[in-house]
Amino acid sequence: MANLSAYRTIVTLAAIVVIIAGLKYAAPLIVPFMLSAFISLLLSPLLHWLIKKGIPSPLAFFIVIILVFLLFVSVTGLITSHMADLFEHAESWQVTITENLKQVIFQLQKVGIDIDQELFFSMLQPQKLFTFTLSIIKNASLLLSNSFLIFFTVVFMLIESFSIKRKIRYLEKSGSPGLAHRIESFTVKLNHYFTLKAFTSLLTGLWIVAVLYMFDVPYPLLWGLGGFILNFIPVIGSIIAAIPPVLIALATSGFGDALWIGGWFLVINTVIGNLLEPKIMGRGLEISELVVFLSLVFWGWVFGKIGMLLAVPLTMVVKFAFETSESTRWIAVLLSDSAKNKK
Known part of the structure; x- marks a missing residue:
């Protein structure tokens, strides 16, 4: 019996490794569809809100598609x-950034603060930071090459959202008791996260645009858009969003x-990140902070x-999948923010 249990564990771990390797290898194909699902989840609450307000489904769908x-078109x-x-x-x-930093070091040296220039630039590496900034823009432009694929995928995903509940109810009748309730609960949580995160990200982007306009930094709308998108990345997203405008300001304004x-x-x-978001989002995700950070590293690698x-x-999707089976529910508990009963 012990040998059988060990064998199952080994087979399960091997299957996980194969799945992860397959996901990483197929990333160029999978990523546009993941992004489409992300956009669909952002728009789905709006679509169903319009329908609840009495707007006919075809007209509500047409309004969302135009949006x-x-x-x-606007982002492109x-x-x-x-x-x-x-x-x-x-x-x-890049040259101006280096020169401006050298002037700052010189002024500090005049008031008695001695800084080793070579050590300073080897640690800070402003040129590499600026190159990283350019790489963010390049990656965004590469995603635009798939914009039509993403657009049409979003359209079909929104169409599918009208019939998915009927399919789930059919599966439940076919031998999956409680499936509809579990999926509905999970979907509500996911929509709650995306809706509130989109709201706080929008506030972040607008605030960034206002500040950059005030200081006359080039491309404020571009950096505001970057702030909106990167706010969805936990822990380091807001730090990455700050790098481009700070470097551009250093190059153009000092x-x-x-x-x-x-x-x-x-x-x-x-x-927004430490006061507003915790207050309005609460602890509805039920994922520990350590798991959030590790997931950032893992999914970024994949x-x-x-x-x-x-x-x-x-x-959240992985945690939900583990919750659906008694044999893997313990993994869902490990991913959670507390050892609550998941039954």
Whole structure:
């Protein structure tokens, strides 16, 4: 009996390794569909809200599709219009960033604060930070190449949302008791997370745009869009969002404005990330903070930057899958924020 149990464990672990390897290998194909599901989950509450308000289903669907189309066109236009100009100035801005930092070090040395320039630049590496900034824009532009595929996938996923409940009820009648209730509970949690996260991300993006307009930093709408998207990445998303505008401010306006903008980002992240989000989102995800951080690393390794963006919902899906079976429910408990009864 013990040998049989050990054999099952080994087979299960081997299957998990094979599945993970397959997901990583198929990432270029899977990522656009994951992103489509992400957008569909953001839009699904709006679609069903319009229907509840008495708008006929076809008309509500048409309104949402027009909104999706305008969203894709606007984002594509925003990124492409700024991308060429950004790369045109990239080399000169890198030089300016280095020169401005050297001036700051020189001023500090004049007041008696001695800083080793070589050590400072080897630790900070501003040119690598700026290259990282450009890589974020490049990755966003690569995603735009799949924009039509993502758009049509979103359309069909929204169409499917009208009939999915009937299919689940059929499966429940066919021998899966309680399936509809579990899926509905999980969907409510996921929609709750996406809706509130989208709201706080929108506030973050608008606040960033206002601050950057105030300091006359180039491409404020682009960095505001980046702040909106990156706010979905837990732990490090807000830090990544701050890097491009701070570096651009350092290149175009000097160290003083860059310091002010960095301070504003700290205020934005403190108010929205540490005060507003915990208050309105509560503890509905039931995932421990350690698991959230580890999921960020794991899904980022498997699916790249999109995996980091979707780390929390992907972990929620995995946790839900483990909860559906008695033999794997203990794994769901380990992923949870507390050892509550999952039955």
